[in-house]
Amino acid sequence: MTKAAGDATPTGAASRPPSRPTLVAADDAERGFPRSLLAGATLDAAGSLLGARLVRAPDRVGRIVEVEAYIGAADGASHARMGPTPRNQVMFGPPGIAYVYLVYGMHHCLNVVTEPASHPAAILIRAIEPEQGVEMMRAALARSRTRGRADPRGDGPVARRRAIPTSRLAAGPGLVCAALDIDRTFDGLDLCDARSPLHLELRPDGDPAPEILATPRVGVGYAPEPWASMPWRLLVVDSPSVSGRSRRGV
């Protein structure tokens, strides 16, 4: 009876990894995001992703403004440092595939697998600037926030909250997934295929190349040096949507 109709959250599927969609389809680079941009060096690919669009079909779109690069098995901060496991196996596959995992037991994180198969690298999407489907993002965010929470005061958990500025709806890796309804069922999805419910689109022609700033990655203090200090968090300098609370993006 775990199949409740309303909330489709597969809480009971703990003992079994979620079924994955078909891995790499034919080469749809012509219509989707060019896989070749993700097959090369991860840091170059990360630069290509800034300014690109993340599309959640049918109508949610955001401009990618912050990413982090995890360059391979030797990277002491990467999940790939432990070798292939049930969780990270898609990192060891071909580029352009989504790697989605759960962190701290509650937040999902979306990565784009890079470099050829057998080289386990990926790029974490840390923040997007909402462009379309803002109301749907807002609703999804509210839903994820109140999920499973009691109502201790009785006046509604959301009642006292102030409205979140649109620019901050997806200003963090967990928020990106919450706003776009991304969970582990998206693990293994082809992000280069324009038919995927979640996919990438190139930066529009009229869009100028963003000014990029590099800083150390966030939350990787457990990693040995030099990995913990490598400036592999890339962000768009003038974007109001980069992660961080009251701090500015530096």
Place this chain on the structure above:
DNA sequence: GCAAAGATTTGCT
């Protein structure tokens, strides 16, 4: 089979 830590976010002091 059990224990520890985590690529985060939020709310309160």
Place this chain on the structure above:
DNA sequence: GCAAATCTTTGCC
């Protein structure tokens, strides 16, 4: 500015 919430995955006995 600090600590809690929450549960999966990994590492070790």
